[in-house]
Amino acid sequence: MKKYFLMLFAAAWCLPGMCQMEKVYTVQADKIKAHIEPTMYGIFFEDINMGADGGVYAELVKNRSFEFKMPLMGWKELKQDGAEGSILVLNGGKANEDNPRFIHVTSKSAGGYGLSNEGFHGMGIKKGDQYNFSVLAKLATPGVSLQIELINSKGEVMGSTSVIPASKEWKKYEANFKASATDPKASLKVLLKGKGAIDLDMISLFPQDTWKQRPGGLRADLVQKLADMKPGFLRFPGGCIVEGRELDTRYQWKRTIGDVANRRMIINRWNTEFAHRPTPDYYQTFGLGFLEYFEIAEDIGAAPLPIINCGMACQFNTCELVPIDQLGPYVQDALDLIEFANGSVDTKWGKKRAALGHPKPFNLKMMGVGNEQWGEQYIERFKIFEKAIHTKYPDVKLVSSLGPNPDGEVFDYLNTTFRKLKANILDEHYYRAPEWFLQNANRYDNYDRNGPKIFAGEYAAQSVAIGSPENKNNWECALAEAAFMTGLERNADVVHMASYAPLFAHVEGWQWTPDLIWFDNLNSYGTPNYYVQQLFSLNKGTDVVPLLLDNKAVEGKDGCYATASIDKTTHELIIKFVNSTATTQNISFNIEGAAGYQKLAKVTTLRSDKKDAENSLTNPKAVIPVQSEMEVNGKLVKTAVEPYTFKIIRLKNL
Incomplete structure (x- = not known):
């Protein structure tokens, strides 16, 4: 016994x-219970935490076009060996309203006068790699040339080249050189050789080794981490970036295509959002613009999901609205975007896409109208967008916001209203404690199988509190997200898309935690949360x-x-x-x-x-x-x- x-x-x-x-x-x-959409697990991208400028967009020069509120932010005047000279910031005004400022540099010495750029918390430089320098220059005095030097954190030269401008009209000049050392905190010097003066704009430095070796392209290691997830979709450009703190700083896609020198830079809406992480030097150059977003999606096999402004600024900030009778241009931007993505080369915006190097359409099938909006004003505006878009493009699925929270009065109002309107896809957001994710794995078990489909558009377990700077990407949070995601997949007949947010964060330039992928100027790593997302995506199956x-x-x-x-x-x-x-x-x-x-x-x-x-x-x-x-x-x-x-x-x- x-x-x-x-x-x-x-x-x-x-x-x-x-x-x-x-x-x-x-x-x-x-026994097939539900089909799993190819778009089930995807990526949410927003330019927060230096995700674009200083991050995946590989430009190494900060404030390359002198358009920051403080025009020389990121730059320092250099007077080597007692050299003398001066720097003037000039504004060309209507000559180029999208990029009006440039500098007029005068050297009174044979050499040694100029300026240096600090980069984004330094410049990450790798030994043996090639770097491409370019500048827009207009010669004021014959005989002046430029000496370009890459300087390590000890003040030593680790690469150099020269540029000899020869025109009194604006012209782009390029040169390249190989780095002799590795340094995460390098800087760039631009020195005048000879006495005289020159106008300079768009001073730029890129690694040659970008994603797919595209000139002026994206940081290869960061995009590779996205490709390794095999995402079903790419949502861009955000997020609250879409809204702007006010309508003047909203995202306008037409200003983000074409020559980078003519893409109108604006302040990043995360610049002053958090008192605990002020970032006065955070701007959007739009070097990563809508064409590049579509190209990334195409590269990594993800369906593009652009989000457009619906005539409302961020309701957490100014709550600024466009009057209904002035909403026309906003609606037209949405219609033109679909034509830009899908139109033949015989259409106005399809022709523009082809002229930018991509004649083949991007096969856009869905679009978000508004980001995290709520209230009657949002519903009123959404109806106008929906009618215009579906009249011309009935097959494009529209994503509707259910606000910033997964429950409460705001959520209930939007959820009820959009279901009555027979909306296509409802975007639900949840930033909550790990316990919430564990307790809500059954959230979609009893949702209407015949109603709108669900997009779990933004979610991340918060280890301390929502938006706390003390939040960690720890295993407890990642495991809770994995538990929750089993519920998403089990209800794949209702949930068609899901994405963690935010995506990227620079270890020295972040505003929000937690985040999926962290990086410095040379290296990057996936968090435990990243591997949870990746494993679900790689192992989703078909049914x-x-x-x-x-x-x-x-x-x-x-x-x-x-x-x-x-x-x-x-x-x-x-x-x-x-x-x-x-x-x-x-x-x-x-x-x-x-x-x-x-x-x-x-x-x-x-x-x-x-x-x-x-x-x-x-x-x-x-x-x-x-x-x-x-x-x-x-x-x-x-x-x-x-x-x-x-x-x-x-x-x-x-």
């Missing part, structure tokens, strides 16, 4: 990890099938969450399982409706014993996926899921 009791105890509990008695889950592999415990969905019982799908393309069954507890879960999956599976299954495990574990620049692999294999006994899968673990099992059909 004693021996029997000990055996029973051992079957129920085991050390370490205090394994519980085995639970048997059922997977009904032949959801039931995964049950006691004939119920697995949505938090005993701290466990799960979903299953089949992939009709690869002929696999994919099981995702989250153990949010401190106890190892001994489990088995009894698979029904399948002929059987190959003996070895592929397993991906993302876990940490420490809920506060984080990745960092110095330890980027603290929490990363680990690949392994496990044996399968016909249609029975037995495994142990360790504490605080997200596990994916892929079984190949016989």
Whole structure:
């Protein structure tokens, strides 16, 4: 009797990890519950945290066109070896209203006078890489040339070249050089050689090694991290950037295409948003503009999802509105954008796209009207946009905002109203504590299957509080998001899109935490949250099938969450399982409706014993996926899921 009791105890509990008695889950592999849209998991991009300028947009010179409110911000006058001269900031006014300022530099010495640029918290330079310098120049005095030097943080020259302007009219001059050292905090010197004067504008420095080697392009390591996620869509350009603090600083897509020298720069709306992170030097140059956004989406196989302003500035700031009778230009911008993306080269905006180097249409299928708007004023404006867009482009799906919160009076009003209007896609946002995500994995279980589809447009677990500068991208938050995402996938007939937000953050230039990918001037890393997003995207399958415990969905019982799908393309069954507890879960999956599976299954495990574990620049692999294999006994899968673990099992059909 004693021996029997000990055996029973051992079957129920085991050390370490205090394994519980085995639970048997059922997977009904032949019963399709819902189709998973190719767009299910995607990317939300916004120029916050130096995500564009100083981030993925690879320009190294800050304030290259002298259009900041303080025209020489980022620049310093240089007087080497006692050289003398002067710098004047001139405004050309109507001659170029999009880029009116330039500098007039006069040298009174043979050499050594000029200016230097600090970059974005320094310039990240790599030894052996080539760098492309360019400048718009207009010669005032014959015989003046430019000496270009890349300086490391010790003041030593680590690369140089020269430019010899020869025209008294504005002309672009280019040169390149190789860096002799690596430094994350380099700076650029532009020195005049010879006595005389010259006008300068658009002083620029790019690495040659950009994404797809495009001149003046994007930072390759950051875009590669996006490509590695294989996202279903790319939402751009935001976010609150779309709205602007006031309408004058809203995002206007037509000003972001064409020659970068003529893209009208504006202050970034995150410039003064947070008292704890003032960023007076944060502007939008729009070097990363709408053509580039469409190209990135095309490059990484993501459906483009542009968001356009609906005639409302940010309601957290000025609440500025365009009168209804003046909304026409805003609506026309939306119609023209669809033509820019999809129109033939015979159309006005299709011809413009072709002239910019992309004659092939971008196949735009959806668009957001407004970002995080609410209230009767939003509904009134949305109706006008919807009628105009669907009259001309009935197949374009429109995304409607349900406001900044996942519940409450504002949410309820918008949700009820848009459902009555038979809206296409509803955009829900949730920045909440990890516990909220664990408790809401069943959020969509009872949503109307015949109503609008859901876009989980912005979400991230907040370790401290919403928008707190102390929030961390720790494993507890990432694991809670994984648990929540099993509910998104299980309800894929309702939820068609989901994206974490924000995407990028510079370790020295951020305003908001947490964020998916962090970087400095040379390196980058994915957070645990990044790997959760990536694993869901890489393992979504094509169709959801039931995964049950006691004939119920697995949505938090005993701290466990799960979903299953089949992939009709690869002929696999994919099981995702989250153990949010401190106890190892001994489990088995009894698979029904399948002929059987190959003996070895592929397993991906993302876990940490420490809920506060984080990745960092110095330890980027603290929490990363680990690949392994496990044996399968016909249609029975037995495994142990360790504490605080997200596990994916892929079984190949016989």
